[in-house]
Amino acid sequence: MLARLLSRPVSIERQLQTMRRDWDQRARQNAWHFVATGKSEWTAEQFFASGERAVADYILGDLTNICQGKAAGDMRVLEIGCGAGRVTRALARLFGEVHAVDISEEMLERARLSLAGIHNVHLYRNNGMDLGVVPAIPFDFAFSIIVFQHIPSREVIASYLREVHRLLRAGALFKLQVRGNTSDSSAPDDTWVGVALSEDDATALAFECGFEPRYSTGAGTPDFWLWFFKAG
Numbered sequence: 376m377l378a379r380l381l382s383r384p385v386s387i388e389r390q391l392q393t394m395r396r397d398w399d400q401r402a403r404q405n406a407w408h409f410v411a412t413g414k415s416e417w418t419a420e421q422f423f424a425s426g427e428r429a430v431a432d433y434i435l436g437d438l439t440n441i442c443q444g445k446a447a448g449d450m451r452v453l454e455i456g457c458g459a460g461r462v463t464r465a466l467a468r469l470f471g472e473v474h475a476v477d478i479s480e481e482m483l484e485r486a487r488l489s490l491a492g493i494h495n496v497h498l499y500r501n502n503g504m505d506l507g508v509v510p511a512i513p514f515d516f517a518f519s520i521i522v523f524q525h526i527p528s529r530e531v532i533a534s535y536l537r538e539v540h541r542l543l544r545a546g547a548l549f550k551l552q553v554r555g556n557t558s559d560s561s562a563p564d565d566t567w568v569g570v571a572l573s574e575d576d577a578t579a580l581a582f583e584c585g586f587e588p589r590y591s592t593g594a595g596t597p598d599f600w601l602w603f604f605k606a607g
């Protein structure tokens with residue numbers, strides 16, 4: 376009986392509750408550290424400079440794929456898992472409009488405080504797996520960093536892929552980072568070490584959800600980047 380109970384799969388609802396509870400708790404404990412673990416005590420200047428660096432590293436050098444001939448200032452961008460707004464703030468300096476979701480109200484409270492007065496940012500708390508809270512207006516680019524690596528469920532990742540696909544305009548890019556080191560095992564209720572994707576898993580997921588997986592870097596490592604284009 377006990378063995379049967381222990382081996383019962385954890386429901387998605389329970390996983391989502393656990394994700395929200397854990398991230399709210401991390402936000403209350405030391406939000407900026409859990410967002411970016413490089414320091415235990417960040418100054419605001421250092422924290423937001425690290426967001427600018429992320430945009431420099433992953434976006435500014437990749438504008439051909441991201442902008443596809445559009446001016447960045449004319450683009451509407453979607454961010455999954457914005458946390459305390461570290462990268463969101465840098466995205467808003469570059470792009471015309473940024474819509475960002477997060478599962479944790481505590482993280483979002485900190486983002487709202489830090490981004491107050493930045494009028495091209497729209498923040499939403501979502502249920503942790505779909506984008507029903509975001510207006511269904513066409514997005515030109517979607518981005519996610521240090522979020523999927525923490526999600527312990529392939530089903531939740533697939534749900535986000537389908538949802539981002541729904542909101543992107545045809546041909547647009549979803550650039551996302553996932554955990555690629557499949558040798559690390561993750562437990563279904565571990566909201567820190569999320570599920571890892573192999574190259575084959577990632578490719579299968581992309582096609583399953585209507586994307587063309589065009590490029591990737593870092594397969595097999597914790598920093599596995601994927602370029603999924605919405606089939607046009």
Ligand SMILES: C[S@@+](CC[C@H](N)C(=O)[O-])C[C@H]1O[C@@H](n2cnc3c(N)ncnc32)[C@H](O)[C@@H]1O
Nearest residue numbers: 398410456457458461477478479482503520521
């Ligand atoms: C390590 S932080 C990174 C935040 C931000 N991407 C950055 O780089 O500054 C991870 C964020 O993902 C959020 N998150 C975790 N699971 C999520 C889910 N299923 N849906 C939406 N957000 C989630 C957490 O609440 C947290 O704010």
